[in-house]
Amino acid sequence: MFSGRAVGHTARVTNHAGTSRAARGRRPPQGEPVIDRAFALLTAFSEDRRSLTLAELSRVTDTPPSTTLRLARRLVHWGALERDADGRYVVGLRLWEVASLAPRAHGLRRVALPYMEDLYEATHQHVLLAVRDGADALLVERLSAHAAIDVLYRVGGRLPLHSTGVGLVLLAHAEPDFQDEILGQALTHEPEGVPLSSAALRRSLAEIRSTGVAVVNRAEPVPLLAVAAPVRGADAEVVAALSVVVPAGHAEPRVLAPALRATARALSRSLGAVTGPPTPAPGSLRRRQ
Amino acid sequence: MFSGRAVGHTARVTNHAGTSRAARGRRPPQGEPVIDRAFALLTAFSEDRRSLTLAELSRVTDTPPSTTLRLARRLVHWGALERDADGRYVVGLRLWEVASLAPRAHGLRRVALPYMEDLYEATHQHVLLAVRDGADALLVERLSAHAAIDVLYRVGGRLPLHSTGVGLVLLAHAEPDFQDEILGQALTHEPEGVPLSSAALRRSLAEIRSTGVAVVNRAEPVPLLAVAAPVRGADAEVVAALSVVVPAGHAEPRVLAPALRATARALSRSLGAVTGPPTPAPGSLRRRQ
DNA sequence: GGCGGAATTCCATTGAATGGCATGCGATCG
DNA sequence: CGATCGCATGCCATTCAATGGAATTCCGCC
Numbered sequence: 001m002f003s004g005r006a007v008g009h010t011a012r013v014t015n016h017a018g019t020s021r022a023a024r025g026r027r028p029p030q031g032e033p034v035i036d037r038a039f040a041l042l043t044a045f046s047e048d049r050r051s052l053t054l055a056e057l058s059r060v061t062d063t064p065p066s067t068t069l070r071l072a073r074r075l076v077h078w079g080a081l082e083r084d085a086d087g088r089y090v091v092g093l094r095l096w097e098v099a100s101l102a103p104r105a106h107g108l109r110r111v112a113l114p115y116m117e118d119l120y121e122a123t124h125q126h127v128l129l130a131v132r133d134g135a136d137a138l139l140v141e142r143l144s145a146h147a148a149i150d151v152l153y154r155v156g157g158r159l160p161l162h163s164t165g166v167g168l169v170l171l172a173h174a175e176p177d178f179q180d181e182i183l184g185q186a187l188t189h190e191p192e193g194v195p196l197s198s199a200a201l202r203r204s205l206a207e208i209r210s211t212g213v214a215v216v217n218r219a220e221p222v223p224l225l226a227v228a229a230p231v232r233g234a235d236a237e238v239v240a241a242l243s244v245v246v247p248a249g250h251a252e253p254r255v256l257a258p259a260l261r262a263t264a265r266a267l268s269r270s271l272g273a274v275t276g277p278p279t280p281a282p283g284s285l286r287r288r289q
Numbered sequence: 290m291f292s293g294r295a296v297g298h299t300a301r302v303t304n305h306a307g308t309s310r311a312a313r314g315r316r317p318p319q320g321e322p323v324i325d326r327a328f329a330l331l332t333a334f335s336e337d338r339r340s341l342t343l344a345e346l347s348r349v350t351d352t353p354p355s356t357t358l359r360l361a362r363r364l365v366h367w368g369a370l371e372r373d374a375d376g377r378y379v380v381g382l383r384l385w386e387v388a389s390l391a392p393r394a395h396g397l398r399r400v401a402l403p404y405m406e407d408l409y410e411a412t413h414q415h416v417l418l419a420v421r422d423g424a425d426a427l428l429v430e431r432l433s434a435h436a437a438i439d440v441l442y443r444v445g446g447r448l449p450l451h452s453t454g455v456g457l458v459l460l461a462h463a464e465p466d467f468q469d470e471i472l473g474q475a476l477t478h479e480p481e482g483v484p485l486s487s488a489a490l491r492r493s494l495a496e497i498r499s500t501g502v503a504v505v506n507r508a509e510p511v512p513l514l515a516v517a518a519p520v521r522g523a524d525a526e527v528v529a530a531l532s533v534v535v536p537a538g539h540a541e542p543r544v545l546a547p548a549l550r551a552t553a554r555a556l557s558r559s560l561g562a563v564t565g566p567p568t569p570a571p572g573s574l575r576r577r578q
Numbered sequence: 579g580g581c582g583g584a585a586t587t588c589c590a591t592t593g594a595a596t597g598g599c600a601t602g603c604g605a606t607c608g
Numbered sequence: 609c610g611a612t613c614g615c616a617t618g619c620c621a622t623t624c625a626a627t628g629g630a631a632t633t634c635c636g637c638c
Contacts (some may be wrong), residue, residue, distance in 0.1 A: 026578045031361060033324060033626085034323045034324060034594090034595070034625080034626085035324070035327050035363045035364070035367070036363065036367065038324050038327070039367045039369065042387050043387060045387065045390050046390070047390075048393060050390055050396065051392070051625055053615075053616090054615075054616060055614075055616080056619090058615095063597095064596080064597050064616080065597090065616075066596080066597055066598080066599095066617080066618085066619090067595080067596060067597060069616070069617065069618095070595080070596085074322060074325065075324070078324070078325065078328045080328065081391070084392070085524070087616095090390075090391070090392050090393075091388060091391040091392070092391060092393075093385060093391055093393045093394055093420070093422050093427060094422070095384070095387065095388045095390040095391060096391040096393075096394035096395065096445070097394075097422075097427060097445055098331050098332060098334065098380060098384065098388070098454065098556070099380060099387070099388035099389075099445075100380075100385075100386045100388075100444060100445025101334050101335070101336070101339055101380045101445065102380040102381060102382055102384060102385040103339060103340070103373070103379050103380070104371070104379075104382050104384035104385075105338065105382055105386075106385065106444065106445060110443065113432070113433070114433065114434065114435045117409075117432065117434070117435075117436075121405075121410075131382070131611085133382050133383070133386075133607080138382060138386060143402070143406070144402070144403065145403065145406070146403045146406075148301070148405075152407075154399070155389060155395065155399065156385070156386055156388075156389025156390065156395060182618075205551040225317070235374070235534045323594080323595085323625090323626070324594085342584075342585090343584070343585060343586090344583080344584055344585080352628095353627080353628050354584080354585075354586085354628090354631080355585095355586080355587085355588095355627080355628055355629080355630095356627060356628060358585070358586065358587095359626080359627085376585095437621080524595075
């Protein structure tokens with residue numbers, strides 16, 4: 001096809017007498033599926049590695065450069081990766097476009113956002129929405145004022161379950177088996193490093209279930225108060241946690257808690273309406289506060 | 290390995306006399322790369338196809354069921370897909386997590402959101418942020434009030450360049466070659482279907498460039514007014530468009546336009562600061578209005 | 579209860595994927 | 609300013625991961 005290709009033929013087969021046969025063209029011993037390799041490239045990106053060169057990509061994923069190049073090209077072709085102004089690879093717009101169809105992330109957010117706006121207008125600090133994924137909470141949305149206090153977590157980032165408002169709510173309503181698994185570990189409060197006894201955590205979780213909100217006071221990044229409430233899906237199971245974070249002294253938990261509960265319940269109702277009937281409400285079995 | 294596997298051996302090789310050899314195990318004639326097939330599965334999902342069964346997935350992507358299953362399983366394993374309560378496949382949280390690192394989508398949004406909040410508080414209707422991808426605008430963020438007028442586009446969705454506020458702004462500041470390509474097509478206003486002459490569009494684009502905003506009045510979904518302004522990146526090129534959409538009569542363009550221009554400029558300054566110095570401003574060459 | 583469609587397993591076949599090597603290029607160094 | 613290094617990319621013989629037709633199981637429905 002190309003004109004400048006004649007050179008390649010000089011180094012023809014030749015097959016030197018004693019050279020290691022099969023050195024060329026060997027496939028990996030425990031051949032990883034292509035898809036896993038492709039996704040390994042994608043996961044090479046992270047919060048503080050938003051753009052990578054081919055060589056970096058190759059090193060991080062432990063893949064030979066030529067293979068990395070071939071895969072990266074396909075990903076670029078498809079739009080999962082893009083090259084920025086400097087030619088570095090970054091996560092592509094098209095991947096985001098597809099990912100925006102994820103029901104548990106953007107799908108949830110779409111319904112939740114107006115409710116979050118309501119809370120935002122009341123507090124003008126931070127409003128968070130998170131879901132559980134494995135042993136972490138994943139921050140699906142965050143509204144923050146210009147002047148809000150320093151924040152700890154970014155949208156798309158992961159939060160510890162045992163030392164954040166949303167995390168505690170999600171943990172408190174997780175399956176018992178999973179709770180036990182977490183409670184069996186040696187836990188510390190995240191930024192501070194203070195140890196957290198499993199008994200204390202168990203008590204916290206019980207209180208969160210009974211009061212319907214989690215109240216967390218932290219001193220570490222800056223003195224702050226977080227109040228979080230569970231969001232329920234169509235079949236009444238907890239699918240997310242909604243929270244406000246304000247500077248300590250900015251507002252009272254006894255003021256924020258009812259607002260959180262009410263907003264989370266309104267949101268839950270909206271979610272129930274999406275996948276099923278809007279809860280016939282046979283007589284509101286329980287009502288706290 | 291497994292104990293319950295003895296049954297498989299009953300139907301051993303056998304190789305019936307006259308059966309078509311090579312019917313089994315044939316690969317596709319124009320073998321598509323695995324990665325493309327995997328992404329074909331992902332793109333099978335769309336706005337109105339948020340969840341799919343295996344058979345649907347197989348039909349939509351035109352892939353044999355067995356191949357579809359194998360690929361889908363790997364995607365589920367990795368978290369790019371999930372199975373919902375009914376066992377249907379949906380886009381996974383983990384894909385969204387990775388996609389949240391896309392600089393042109395979430396990266397931009399992260400910086401823009403507080404500015405969008407400012408506009409939101411002023412108008413309490415819709416605030417949009419879009420970037421250009423190919424021949425469409427892609428809606429990266431949208432803030433909307435509960436009581437806002439009906440909306441046309443969802444976050445993650447695509448908008449036509451030639452008949453939306455954000456689209457016109459992006460088109461007006463695109464490379465000339467690309468503009469010509471679009472102008473060469475037969476265009477109609479999207480919801481209404483009214484033809485749009487290339488000369489009229491060219492005039493609109495020139496005006497948008499000279500005034501610094503796009504003003505669009507539509508009657509179709511509901512009478513509305515959109516005002517949009519360009520957002521510039523580190524090297525002063527237009528990277529996004531910011532817009533408010535309000536019901537017709539809700540506000541005057543002459544009131545909204547300065548607010549849009551100012552907010553878009555403030556956002557541009559924030560973006561410039563991220564990747565480069567905040568524009569030395571050698572003497573503010575031009576200043577309109 | 580048997581029919582139709584979906585999900586899943588099985589497996590012989592083979593071409594897509596692999597990675598070592600070679601080349602070109604630009605930056606940093608001595 | 610030539611040497612050196614690292615990165616991006618091209619090339620291609622080798623081979624095993626991927627493929628899809630057939631068979632089986634599962635489930636819902638008439």
